[in-house]
Amino acid sequence: MKKAFLLLLALVLVISFIACRGNDKEKNSNNLTNSSANNEGLIVVGFSQVGAESDWRLANTKSMRETFNKENGYRLILKDAQQKLENQISAIRGFIEQKVDYIVFAPVTEEGWDDVLKEAKAAGIPVIIVDRMINTKDDSLYTCWVGSDFRKEGETAVAWMETTFKDKASLKIVHLQGSLGSSAQIGRTEGLLAGVERNSGWEVVYRASGNFTQVKGKEVMEHVLKQHNRIDVLYCENDNMAFGAMEAMEVAKKTYGVNGDIKIISFDATHAGLDATLKGKINYNVECNPLHGPRVEAIIQQLERGEKLDKLAYVEEEAFDAATITQAVIDARAY
Numbered sequence: 001m002k003k004a005f006l007l008l009l010a011l012v013l014v015i016s017f018i019a020c021r022g023n024d025k026e027k028n029s030n031n032l033t034n035s036s037a038n039n040e041g042l043i044v045v046g047f048s049q050v051g052a053e054s055d056w057r058l059a060n061t062k063s064m065r066e067t068f069n070k071e072n073g074y075r076l077i078l079k080d081a082q083q084k085l086e087n088q089i090s091a092i093r094g095f096i097e098q099k100v101d102y103i104v105f106a107p108v109t110e111e112g113w114d115d116v117l118k119e120a121k122a123a124g125i126p127v128i129i130v131d132r133m134i135n136t137k138d139d140s141l142y143t144c145w146v147g148s149d150f151r152k153e154g155e156t157a158v159a160w161m162e163t164t165f166k167d168k169a170s171l172k173i174v175h176l177q178g179s180l181g182s183s184a185q186i187g188r189t190e191g192l193l194a195g196v197e198r199n200s201g202w203e204v205v206y207r208a209s210g211n212f213t214q215v216k217g218k219e220v221m222e223h224v225l226k227q228h229n230r231i232d233v234l235y236c237e238n239d240n241m242a243f244g245a246m247e248a249m250e251v252a253k254k255t256y257g258v259n260g261d262i263k264i265i266s267f268d269a270t271h272a273g274l275d276a277t278l279k280g281k282i283n284y285n286v287e288c289n290p291l292h293g294p295r296v297e298a299i300i301q302q303l304e305r306g307e308k309l310d311k312l313a314y315v316e317e318e319a320f321d322a323a324t325i326t327q328a329v330i331d332a333r334a335y
């Protein structure tokens, strides 16, 4: 009897020992999946991208993929949020769980980030914001931001309008906005609003968002053309919406561009957008540089070296006039 009891006790001890070992192994393997050892010494970057809504966005994603690859010493985990805030938040939570080394994200809109960024901060993971900005009172929630000065982009477009239309007593403007609440839309809209404020003859006859997509841009312009006979200017917050608006104007037999009735101002200066500018379909195109991969990599390398960083880093941008742009200018550009 005693022997049987001792045998049973030994059996229980052995089983519980194996069970613990099993857990340890699991934990180890968990740690292992996130330690540089298991990542072959690579730096793991979790990148939450807005979506694939425009040529600009595709160029931005391409830049990040080309930079954060194995040859350069990185493992990139890229999540496409399909332009939904909730998808970005769950992607960032996933990065925290996976214990990535860095979290990078392009915020779809400015609001709604504090909670998830507090979780990233608690997990000790540096956060780099690219492209658009967030609205937060606590800037300790991110390490730094790199992107465009969208208000300045709008002011650049409006300065061109003031010069081009200085002799026009009145100007009827259709305003096609980007994704509402995104810093690109907010800044470019602010630029136009300030221009309308300064120029009493300017009137925005219609304003709506095309969500930065070609399909929506066409839809909005189809509606506008049914309501408004006289339109002098289309102020369009990105190239893809401008392409959609052009489709609608062609169907409605409206002329546009350098030789047309409706002058088009666009943003992004993507390859396709500059091609349209060269052809005189877009009158003026304000650049928004998407090549953030190398910029973010430089920031990560500085952080790896323990260097201090500026909180904000603006990228250099220019603008292109259909009257002066050449094929050589387009060919010399990286995107």
Ligand code: GZL
Binding pocket: 053, 054, 055, 056, 057, 131, 132, 148, 184, 212, 237, 238, 239, 267, 268, 288
């Ligand atoms: C601008 C970027 C905008 C582009 C659009 O930095 O956030 O989003 O202007 C893109 O083309 O969809």
